[in-house]
Amino acid sequence: GAGVSQSPRYKVAKRGQDVALRCDPISGHVSLFWYQQALGQGPEFLTYFQNEAQLDKSGLPSDRFFAERPEGSVSTLKIQRTQQEDSAVYLCASSYGQGAQPQHFGDGTRLSIL
Amino acid sequence: AQSVAQPEDQVKVAEGNPLTVKCTYSVSGNPYLFWYVQYPNRGLQFLLKYITGDNLVKGSYGFEAEFNKSQTSFHLKKPSALVSDSALYFCAVSEAPGSSNTGKLIFGQGTTLQVKP
Numbered sequence: 001g002a003g004v005s006q007s008p009r010y011k012v013a014k015r016g017q018d019v020a021l022r023c024d025p026i027s028g029h030v031s032l033f034w035y036q037q038a039l040g041q042g043p044e045f046l047t048y049f050q051n052e053a054q055l056d057k058s059g060l061p062s063d064r065f066f067a068e069r070p071e072g073s074v075s076t077l078k079i080q081r082t083q084q085e086d087s088a089v090y091l092c093a094s095s096y097g098q099g100a101q102p103q104h105f106g107d108g109t110r111l112s113i114l
Numbered sequence: 115a116q117s118v119a120q121p122e123d124q125v126k127v128a129e130g131n132p133l134t135v136k137c138t139y140s141v142s143g144n145p146y147l148f149w150y151v152q153y154p155n156r157g158l159q160f161l162l163k164y165i166t167g168d169n170l171v172k173g174s175y176g177f178e179a180e181f182n183k184s185q186t187s188f189h190l191k192k193p194s195a196l197v198s199d200s201a202l203y204f205c206a207v208s209e210a211p212g213s214s215n216t217g218k219l220i221f222g223q224g225t226t227l228q229v230k231p
Contacts, residue, residue, distance in 0.1 A: 004157070033218060042118075042204055042221030043158070056216045091157055095217070100146055100165045103219065105157035 002026070004106035006092050012112045013082050021077045021109045025094030032075050033103060034067055035091040043091055049075060079111075087113045116141045118207050120222035127195045128230050135190040135225045137205030145207050147188040148219065149179055152202040161203075164188060175199070195229045202226050 005024040013019050025032050030051055035043035036059075046065070048056040051072035060067070064082075069075040079086055089110050093103035117140045127133045139145055146165055150158040162173025169181045179190045188205060203226075206219040 006157075031217065035219075040224075042206075042223050043219070045218040045220070048216040048218055050216075056218065059218075093158075097217075100163070101217070102148065102160040102163055103217075104160065105150075107155070107157045110155075 004092055004094055004104050006090075006106035006109050008109060009107065010110050010112075012114065014114050015082060015084060017082055018078065018080045019082055019111065021079075021090050021111070023075045023077070023092030023094075023106060025073065025075070025092070026104055027073075029094035029096055029104075030072075031095045031097060031101070031103075032069060033093045033095075034075070034077050035093065036061075037089040037091055037108070039088070046077070046090075082111075082113045084113050087111055116207055116209065116220045118205050118220055118222035120203075120205055120225045122225050123223075124226045124228065126228045126230065129197050130194050133190075133192050133195045133199070133227065133229070135203050135205075135227060137188045137190065137222060138186050139188060139205070139207045140186065141207055141209055143209050145209065146217075147179075147181060148206045148208075149173065149177070149188075149190050150204045150206060152204065152224070158204060161190070195227075197229050197231055200227055200229045 032049040034046040037043040045059040049069040064080045066078045089108040091108045093105045095101040095103045149161040164181045172178045205222045
């Protein structure tokens with residue numbers, strides 16, 4: 001079956017522009033996570049959805065970052081007024097439940113801010 | 115606070131030799147422990163997990179890991195390395211589900227495994 005799909009794979013934006021990153025999770029997966037992976041680092045948690053409810057957004061680095069999952073399936077991570085430090089790979093993961101269920105990751109969106 | 119440490123940035127082994135990638139963790143409650151592998155320009159692929167039960171867990175591609183509660187370690191092992199095992203390996207921890215736990219993963223910094231022919 002299809003895995004987690006993320007688009008675009010690569011995004012280049014100028015500083016100050018807004019960007020939107022899309023995640024299409026595995027069908028039927030209740031839990032959806034966003035992570036940020038800086039070059040040479042491990043992924044860091046950004047936010048978590050259970051169906052359409054955003055239950056944890058403690059990892060969002062600033063109020064420029066916004067995520068939504070309005071119908072409990074596709075999710076969008078939006079970054080407003082991008083800055084150079086936002087350059088990273090943004091990974092989306094989904095799982096059937098939480099905790100013991102392994103998370104399935106997409107290939108990520110590599111964001112470069114010029 | 116939860117944390118994961120992978121003390122080695124890089125591990126080099128010869129093909130056919132056993133490999134070990136080290137991981138230690140810190141978590142307040144009972145941990146759920148995971149290993150993931152990442153190939154260049156790809157997302158993370160799940161290898162194995164420890165939830166409860168037998169301390170030795172077996173996973174994909176011949177990998178296994180040993181949970182040691184007293185040493186708070188969860189080292190990844192494989193009896194005979196393949197060149198195709200060369201990749202970036204991440205250890206991760208999440209707390210057992212509770213009222214405030216979402217299952218988010220806390221990752222180590224990663225260890226690059228290089229298997230030479």
